[in-house]
Amino acid sequence: MIHITINGKVVQAKDGEMLLTVIRREKIDVPTLCHHEAVEPSGACRLCMVEITKPEWDGWCDYVTSCLYPAADGLIVNTHAKKVNELRSSILDMYLARHPKSPEIRQLAAEYGVLKTQFEEVVDGDNCILCGICTRICDTMGFHAISMVGRGHGKEVAPPLNMAPTACVGCLSCAKNCPTNYIEYNMENGGLTIWKKDFEMVACTECGKTTITKEFAEYLSKNRDINIDYFRKCDECHRKELAGTMGRISNWDREARS
Amino acid sequence: MNIKNVKDLNKIKKETLAISKKHPKKVLVCCGTGCIANGATKIVESVRDGLAKRKLKDVSIEILKETGCHGFCELGPLVIIEPQEIFYTKVKPKHVDDILDKSFLENEIIEPLLFTNPVDGSKITKYNDISFFKHQQRIALRNLGKISAHDMKEYIGVDGYQALAKVLFKMTPDEVIEEVIKSGLRGRGGGGFSAGKKWKICKNIQADKHYVICNGDEGDPGAFMDRSIMEGDPHGVLEGMMIAAYAIGAKEGYIYVRDEYPLAVTHLEKAILDCERSGLLGENILGTDFSFTIKIARGAGAFVCGESSALMKSVAGEVGEPRAKYVRSVVKGLYDEPTVLNNVETLVNIPTIIRKGADWYSSIGTKKSTGTKVFSLVGKVRNTGLIEVPMGITLREIIYDIGGGILEDRPFKAVQTGGPSGGCIPESMLDLPVDFDSLTEVGSMMGSGGMIVMDDKTCIVDVAKYFLEFLVEESCGKCTPCREGLYQLHKLLEKICAGKGEMSDIEKMERLSENVMIGSLCGLGKSGPNPLMSTLKHFKDEYIEHIKDKKCRAGVCPELITYEILDNCTGCMACIPACGYDAITGKKKEVHIIAQDKCTKCGACYAVCNFDSILVS
Numbered sequence: 048m049i050h051i052t053i054n055g056k057v058v059q060a061k062d063g064e065m066l067l068t069v070i071r072r073e074k075i076d077v078p079t080l081c082h083h084e085a086v087e088p089s090g091a092c093r094l095c096m097v098e099i100t101k102p103e104w105d106g107w108c109d110y111v112t113s114c115l116y117p118a119a120d121g122l123i124v125n126t127h128a129k130k131v132n133e134l135r136s137s138i139l140d141m142y143l144a145r146h147p148k149s150p151e152i153r154q155l156a157a158e159y160g161v162l163k164t165q166f167e168e169v170v171d172g173d174n175c176i177l178c179g180i181c182t183r184i185c186d187t188m189g190f191h192a193i194s195m196v197g198r199g200h201g202k203e204v205a206p207p208l209n210m211a212p213t214a215c216v217g218c219l220s221c222a223k224n225c226p227t228n229y230i231e232y233n234m235e236n237g238g239l240t241i242w243k244k245d246f247e248m249v250a251c252t253e254c255g256k257t258t259i260t261k262e263f264a265e266y267l268s269k270n271r272d273i274n275i276d277y278f279r280k281c282d283e284c285h286r287k288e289l290a291g292t293m294g295r296i297s298n299w300d301r302e303a304r305s
Numbered sequence: 306m307n308i309k310n311v312k313d314l315n316k317i318k319k320e321t322l323a324i325s326k327k328h329p330k331k332v333l334v335c336c337g338t339g340c341i342a343n344g345a346t347k348i349v350e351s352v353r354d355g356l357a358k359r360k361l362k363d364v365s366i367e368i369l370k371e372t373g374c375h376g377f378c379e380l381g382p383l384v385i386i387e388p389q390e391i392f393y394t395k396v397k398p399k400h401v402d403d404i405l406d407k408s409f410l411e412n413e414i415i416e417p418l419l420f421t422n423p424v425d426g427s428k429i430t431k432y433n434d435i436s437f438f439k440h441q442q443r444i445a446l447r448n449l450g451k452i453s454a455h456d457m458k459e460y461i462g463v464d465g466y467q468a469l470a471k472v473l474f475k476m477t478p479d480e481v482i483e484e485v486i487k488s489g490l491r492g493r494g495g496g497g498f499s500a501g502k503k504w505k506i507c508k509n510i511q512a513d514k515h516y517v518i519c520n521g522d523e524g525d526p527g528a529f530m531d532r533s534i535m536e537g538d539p540h541g542v543l544e545g546m547m548i549a550a551y552a553i554g555a556k557e558g559y560i561y562v563r564d565e566y567p568l569a570v571t572h573l574e575k576a577i578l579d580c581e582r583s584g585l586l587g588e589n590i591l592g593t594d595f596s597f598t599i600k601i602a603r604g605a606g607a608f609v610c611g612e613s614s615a616l617m618k619s620v621a622g623e624v625g626e627p628r629a630k631y632v633r634s635v636v637k638g639l640y641d642e643p644t645v646l647n648n649v650e651t652l653v654n655i656p657t658i659i660r661k662g663a664d665w666y667s668s669i670g671t672k673k674s675t676g677t678k679v680f681s682l683v684g685k686v687r688n689t690g691l692i693e694v695p696m697g698i699t700l701r702e703i704i705y706d707i708g709g710g711i712l713e714d715r716p717f718k719a720v721q722t723g724g725p726s727g728g729c730i731p732e733s734m735l736d737l738p739v740d741f742d743s744l745t746e747v748g749s750m751m752g753s754g755g756m757i758v759m760d761d762k763t764c765i766v767d768v769a770k771y772f773l774e775f776l777v778e779e780s781c782g783k784c785t786p787c788r789e790g791l792y793q794l795h796k797l798l799e800k801i802c803a804g805k806g807e808m809s810d811i812e813k814m815e816r817l818s819e820n821v822m823i824g825s826l827c828g829l830g831k832s833g834p835n836p837l838m839s840t841l842k843h844f845k846d847e848y849i850e851h852i853k854d855k856k857c858r859a860g861v862c863p864e865l866i867t868y869e870i871l872d873n874c875t876g877c878m879a880c881i882p883a884c885g886y887d888a889i890t891g892k893k894k895e896v897h898i899i900a901q902d903k904c905t906k907c908g909a910c911y912a913v914c915n916f917d918s919i920l921v922s
Contacts, residue, residue: 090629091783093824110823115629130823137820141789165813166793167800177782195624195782198607200792202782 049120054127062120066113067095070126077113077126078135078155080142080226081178086187088114089179093138098128110134136161142176149174151227174229177202181221181230189270190214193221193242204230211244217260251281258282306457308583310592311470314461321462328367332409333385335450337374337533338568340381344397348382351401359405370459373537374529375450376691377437380420385432385450392432393418423687423709437688440707442669444677445493445653446693449537454572457579460540466585468659469547473593476659478508481552485655487663489675494520494611494648495723495752496828497674497741500655507635507643508553516644517550517558519652521569522616524608525724526775528755530679531649533691535562535569538653539576543599545652547590548659550597553645558599559620563606573601608725608779612827613638613646615781626783627827648753650679670696674740678751684720684758685712694739701735704758715760718859719844723752725772725779726832728839729765748839750832764861765844766851770798772836780830787830790821794837804864806852815841860921863906867922870897870910874918880910 049062053073060069065088070077080092090112099116100108100123110131113124125131139156144166146152152174156162181204182194192215196205206212217239222230232241237257239246248257249264258264264278280288308314334340334349349371356365375383380394386408393404393415400418407413419428420435429435443449452459460466472481486501507515519542523531535542546558562570577599580586588596602620604610610625617639619625638644654676658666667675674696680703683689687709694703700720704710711717719729722739728749730737737743741751759768773795782788794817797810818834825831841848850856857865870880876894888904891897899910911919 089783090826091785093785093826096824111631112629112826116631134820134824137790137817138785138824141785141793144793145789167796177788179783195626197782198609199778199780199782200788202788 049118051118051120051122051124053124060118063117066097066099066111066116066118066122066124069118070097070113070124075126078158079114080155080176081180082114083180083184083224085224086180086183088112089183090115091177091179094135096131096134098125098131099123132159135159140164140166145169145172146174146176146227147172149176149227152176174227175204176227176229177204178226179204180224180226184220184224188218188220190216190218192216206242212242215242215244216262216266217241217244217246218263218266249278251284252279253284253287254281256281256283306579306583308466308585308591311474314466314470314591317458317461318464318467321458324367325462328364329388330409331368331370331387332405333370333372333387333450335373335375335381335383335385336371336454337378337381337449337536338529339374339378340383341568343381343395345382347398348384348396348401351398352384352405355401355405359410370453371455372451373449373454374533374691375432376446376533377688378690379688390431390433392420392430392435394420436709437690437692437707440698440702441693442677442695443693444657444666444669445534445650445679446691447538447657448541449533452538454537454539455575457540457576457583460538464660465540465656466544468656469544469551469585470591471659472548472551473591473595478552478554481548481659482508484663485552485658488658488666489663489670489673490651490654490658490666491674491741492648493650493654493678493753495726495750497751500647500651503635503647504549504552504645506633507645510636510643512643514557514640514642515553515555516639516642517546517553517555518616518620518639518644518646519546519558519560520611520613520616520646520648521560521562521566522604522611523649523753524563524606524611524779525753525755527683527757528681528724528753530681530691530754532566532569534649534653534679535560535566536572539569539572540580541653541656542573542649543576543580543586545647545655546599547586547597548655549645549647549652551595553643555645556596556598558597559602559639560599561602561604561610561616561620563604563610565606570601570603577601607781608775609781609827609829612829614827616646617644626781627829629826650754671738671740673742678739678754680754680756682708682756682758684756685715685760685763686710686758687712696740697738699736699738700730703739703756704735708758711758711760715762718759718761718763719765719768719840721749721757721759721768721772721836722755723750723835724755725775726750726829726835727752727755728835729759729768729843730839731843748835748842750835762859762861764802764857764859765840765847766798766802766857767859767861769837769840770795770802773798773833776829776833780833784824784826784830786821786824787826787833790817790824791830791833793817794821794834798837801848801851802857802862802864804851804855804862806848808849808852810852811841811845811848866906867901868899868904868906868908868910869920869922870899871918871920872896873916875916877915879913879915880919883909883913885909 048059051060078094095113096110097113098108136159139159140161142152143156144164147168185193192212193206222232237248246260250257258281267273268275332352336345352369382396384393384396432438482501482504490500491497521531607625609615610619612627613634615625615627670676677693677695679693682692717732721729744751777791777795780787797814800806818838821834822831860866874896881889886903888900889897
């Protein structure tokens with residue numbers, strides 16, 4: 048265990064643990080848009096930047112992304128230094144110019160005092176903030192169905208050749224974790240469409256409600272050794288069944304005691 | 306060819322020198338990309354045919370040398386006759402017979418093909434008498450223009466691979482590292498970090514594997530130093546890599562070259578193959594325990610892939626995006642192993658440093674920036690091209706002595722150094738010594754060695770806009786400040802150039818620049834606002850003129866200038882058809898008139914007027 052100082056308070060941390068993890072454990076609010084516990088940090092949004100220094104640095108300080116900076120003994124961290132706050136509002140100002148219609152961006156920007164961008168708004172700006180959570184999650188899941196395409200201001204998230212990706216199983220991890228709810232999908236009539244690809248959904252054998260896509264069920268069953276029959280029931284019906292089983296067990300217990 | 310030990314190496318050297326002595330008269334044809342574009346391949350064919358006609362076919366390989374770039378590309382194709390050092394410019398196939406008969410077989414000189422001194426119009430015979438070459442000192446470019454680039458024997462003939470033999474038999478890896486540290490050699494790719502210290506850090510890290518990578522992803526607009534070296538002296542680069550590999554204990558190396566450099570790729574591939582076949586690459590090199598292989602990794606030409614972490618991702622087959630380098634790539638680089646990444650120019654210096662010693666190298670240049678530096682000198686100077694000069698030389702010497710001064714004797718305005726992430730240096734600083742620290746101090750940088758000279762007809766705001774546009778296009782788009790911040794800076798510059806700027810925009814740009822510099826992930830974003838910041842620092846009045854007076858003194862920004870015809874117009878009517886928008890009317894021998902509502906300020910009339918009658922204001 049090592050000790051670091053965050054906003055004047057000495058706290059314990061594991062050596063090499065990322066600063067953001069320590070900061071969040073201390074319940075200090077540092078905004079992020081590209082951070083997700085399930086995937087490796089990337090340092091793209093730059094909102095989690097903090098000011099760091101050490102006594103031996105002679106007053107010199109540095110600005111680093113806390114999601115990627117490993118904690119080291121004696122480090123002094125300021126999560127809301129004047130320069131850091133200015134940097135955050137400037138970055139949020141840039142975001143607001145690019146995605147003026149995104150409610151999530153507007154709210155976060157407002158928290159840092161940016162109600163209207165001072166820059167030129169991007170015409171037809173969409174709500175994809177290029178945080179890369181979707182692509183990193185897709186990679187972590189093992190599908191690699193979507194990725195960042197192009198570079199600079201024209202960069203976008205897309206499947207290969209912008210065609211329905213063969214590798215996608217319709218797990219919805221990308222859409223459900225998108226911080227600005229940008230990734231569209233359509234679930235109706237027992238099917239799912241995402242990234243221009245159509246999927247058939249597995250219907251619950253008890254109530255008929257759809258659960259997950261056939262491809263995803265097969266993938267999990269094959270790679271995670273789960274019996275495919277498990278997916279033929281929806282969550283609710285699984286719980287109903289579980290409750291029934293538990294009820295029967297307690298009945299037997301009562302009978303056994305009496 | 307088999308090179309199993311030092312004896313074999315020295316035997317080849319002796320043979321090569323003997324052949325060279327037997328045929329002192331040589332025809333050197335520059336076959337750099339610039340000269341090839343101007344038709345050098347046809348010159349080579351004509352010389353070969355010409356030699357055959359003169360019954361010299363059997364020895365044509367010893368007489369005709371297809372060399373690397375001489376650096377004087379604008380005058381290509383270049384032909385040099387050795388040993389007289391006769392320097393012929395803009396040679397065409399029809400001149401070849403004459404050259405062979407007069408200058409090769411006899412000692413005659415063909416005057417019309419000689420170099421014309423742009424300052425006084427005199428003809429100069431020998432290339433070493435030309436001011437462009439005279440003031441240079443060539444270490445990195447030592448073999449360029451001297452030997453056939455693709456011939457391994459010729460490289461061995463000029464002491465090639467002797468430095469490798471020296472380190473393998475006479476020096477320990479630590480001694481090699483100490484020698485390079487002592488030489489003071491700093492990274493020529495732009496960072497300026499001590500090459501030897503980098504090797505030392507890498508060597509001292511315990512790991513299964515160490516890697517050496519040569520960075521040949523030169524991406525600055527107008528820069529071609531590394532390309533010319535890879536094309537003209539591929540073995541020099543390989544030898545530098547081998548020495549680095551021996552020093553840090555690497556068994557594998559990569560050369561990262563952009564695919565826009567096909568000739569460099571071809572020459573490097575040939576050089577690697579020759580080394581593999583002869584035994585200079587592979588297992589037990591020169592009979593020692595040292596084993597090393599080199600592979601070429603071809604990049605798709607993204608500017609960001611010149612950045613170390615993005616480059617390593619690209620080599621590994623991933624998307625070329627940088628990562629945060631709180632753990633340096635020398636510690637955790639390619640495939641997460643300790644990796645030394647050196648620029649082409651850094652590596653090509655190594656063999657000479659080893660052969661001649663650190664003391665010799667550090668005696669050249671300044672105390673903190675030793676040795677020489679290659680620049681591509683371009684823009685509004687009389688002599689443009691590739692130059693190598695000792696560190697500490699002043700900008701004035703480069704521009705006026707080597708470059709021959711500003712075209713048409715116009716006033717000098719600024720020189721841009723360091724590529725897109727560099728900055729502009731004004732006239733008041735022309736006596737600044739060119740070294741890593743002096744350039745950084747004035748808000749520019751050494752970078753990889755681009756040098757663009759500008760005269761009074763260059764608009765400084767337009768220059769900043771140009772570089773920002775390049776950076777916006779080349780930003781990888783991963784982090785927000787670089788992707789969105791540079792985009793907004795470019796938009797603000799566009800606004801100012803269009804005459805719609807407000808004074809508050811300057812402050813806005815300054816603040817945004819600062820945040821982009823602090824907030825960006827990699828060095829490219831962090832230095833992205835440099836072209837803007839340095840021009841704002843040294844040429845603020847020009848920005849204010851654009852904003853307040855709505856004037857562009859250089860006559861460049863279309864929205865801020867007008868074209869008028871002066872009274873001295875002779876009525877020659879040349880400008881009337883030149884205008885693509887029918888904006889000019891007038892009769893023969895009468896002063897013409899430009900209709901301002903139709904004029905698009907394209908400058909076509911200005912270009913055709915022979916009487917200086919078009920006023921741009």
